Amino acid sequence: MLLLTLRRISSILLLLFATSASAGILDLRVKTDQIFDVQWNINNGRLNASGFNYIYSSVNYATQTNSASRWTAAQTADAGSNGRYIAFFNSTTNPGTYGMAVYNSDGSVYKIVNNTGTFRTLADGAIFYNGNGMWGTLITTEAGYTLGSSGSWATTTEYPTSADLAAYQAPAYSGGQSAPPPPPTPVYGPSGASAAQQSRIDAAIAAGTAGRGATVEANIMGDDNDIHITQAGSPSYLNLMILGNTNTFDATQDMDIGAHAYNETTIIGDTNDVDLYQNGTGNKMAFISVTGNSNTASVIQKDSGDHYVNLEITGDNHNASIWQWGSGDKSANVVLDGTQPWNFDLQQSGPSQQNYTLPHGMSDGSVVSGTCAAIGGCNLSVIQQ
Numbered sequence: 078m079l080l081l082t083l084r085r086i087s088s089i090l091l092l093l094f095a096t097s098a099s100a101g102i103l104d105l106r107v108k109t110d111q112i113f114d115v116q117w118n119i120n121n122g123r124l125n126a127s128g129f130n131y132i133y134s135s136v137n138y139a140t141q142t143n144s145a146s147r148w149t150a151a152q153t154a155d156a157g158s159n160g161r162y163i164a165f166f167n168s169t170t171n172p173g174t175y176g177m178a179v180y181n182s183d184g185s186v187y188k189i190v191n192n193t194g195t196f197r198t199l200a201d202g203a204i205f206y207n208g209n210g211m212w213g214t215l216i217t218t219e220a221g222y223t224l225g226s227s228g229s230w231a232t233t234t235e236y237p238t239s240a241d242l243a244a245y246q247a248p249a250y251s252g253g254q255s256a257p258p259p260p261p262t263p264v265y266g267p268s269g270a271s272a273a274q275q276s277r278i279d280a281a282i283a284a285g286t287a288g289r290g291a292t293v294e295a296n297i298m299g300d301d302n303d304i305h306i307t308q309a310g311s312p313s314y315l316n317l318m319i320l321g322n323t324n325t326f327d328a329t330q331d332m333d334i335g336a337h338a339y340n341e342t343t344i345i346g347d348t349n350d351v352d353l354y355q356n357g358t359g360n361k362m363a364f365i366s367v368t369g370n371s372n373t374a375s376v377i378q379k380d381s382g383d384h385y386v387n388l389e390i391t392g393d394n395h396n397a398s399i400w401q402w403g404s405g406d407k408s409a410n411v412v413l414d415g416t417q418p419w420n421f422d423l424q425q426s427g428p429s430q431q432n433y434t435l436p437h438g439m440s441d442g443s444v445v446s447g448t449c450a451a452i453g454g455c456n457l458s459v460i461q462q
Contacts, residue, residue: 101243102175102196105204106164107216109157110223114147115215117205119232124200126215127227134177134190135209141189145212161187165206168193173239177208196237199245200230278314278339278362293317300324300346311336312359322346322369332357332382340364347371347392356380360405363387370394379403388412395420402426409433424460431461 114133115126131153137144138152148156156163160182168174171193179188191208198205204216222228234241291308294316306315306328313330324346330338336359344351347369353376355361360382365374370392377400378384384401389412397420401407407425411433425431 101245102165103167105216105218105245106162107218108162109153111217112163113215113217113222113224113226114213117213117215119198119235122232123229124198124203124205124232125227125229126203129215129222129224129226131224132190132214133208133212135212136189136191138188138190143192145209156188163190165194175206175242177206177214196242197235198232199234199237199241200232203228203230278341280312297321297324302326307331308338309333312338314339316341317343319344319349320346321349323348325350327352328354330355330357330361332359332361332380338362342366344372345369349373351375353377355384358382361385365389367395368392372396374398376400378407381405384408386410398422400424401431404428406430407432422458424462426460426462433459 112132113126113129114131116128117124117126119125131148131150133145133147135143135145137146138148138156155161156179161179162182163177163179165175165177168176169192170176174193174195176192177190177194178186179190181187191212193210194206194208194212195210196204196206197213202218204218206214206216208214217228237245291311291313293306293308293314296318297304298320300321300323302319302321302324304317304319304324304326306317306326308315308329309331311333313332313336315328315330317326317328319326319342324344326342326344326349328340328342330340330353332338332355336357338355338357338359338361340353340355340363342351342353342363342365344365344367348371349367349369351365351367351372351374353363353365355363355376355378358381361378362383362385363376363378364387365376367374367390371394372390372392373396374388374390375398376386376388378386379400380403382403383405384403384407386399386401386409388397388399388409390397391412397411399409399411399422401409402425404427406429407427408430409423409425409432411421411423423433425433
């Protein structure tokens, strides 16, 4: 049986930079994908925000008159183009407060957003700012987010004082480097095979029927079954249904050059353990659906060729792990559901594209960042390297 153990690593990508260490909050430079109008609350020491939208400004973007309006998509794109950034300044209309402006790459003011404003809270990864005393604005100091996102951050300072703001350390990211790309937008929802994927699966079945591959199709009913399957054909296709409890299933698909490995496994029951290992130089694809409680699923895809996992687990007390490494694109779509805690670990390593979607609108973090529906919390670890 294959056992996966992932080290919990918290890696935060920063999309901002600082010019000095002396000006505190005035050092902060953010991009348009780090600033939003949101629905928000502070509860149990956490700043929670959802419904990320284009910001409101008390100074009209187009006319630069005191006429409040929400930025349009075109204005937001303009504010983020040509190296522009958003930053705070000491208010001249209301000394002791902070205005906000869009700056050109040379540091000159391009557009005023608010002439005055105050800060509600500083958090680990976010700031909440009230422009002109009314326009609540979320600034994330993590990787960029997108419209419709949500997030949750541990607060560090409520109603920060001038001293707190002066002591604020803007996360450092050198302006001379290219900013890293934002992570994929977390998505909660099932995802089946695309038309192209289904075509390849059908081709694998046809090849196996013609004697040019390895095809296994089986339905297993009952409890306490121990199932081991090894395939080395070109291509290899496995379609397995398990109905029962306390079953152990592990499969190995060892591919040669140009081969393809497909695995479609459906399990209905409790306390089942699923381990899938796909390796070699061909493309690898796995669709795994588990319904029940206290189930464990581990998937390893390694070596060259494209890697794709679609994992859906419905029920309580899950443990899911996915490792994808080697050359070729890597993609993982994961859906975990239930009212009890679950644990999820994903590692993607190697060149080429790395993509993933995560359950419940959660984003990359060391514990929980986002919304976890399970009572007792969820544990999430994502490593891309």
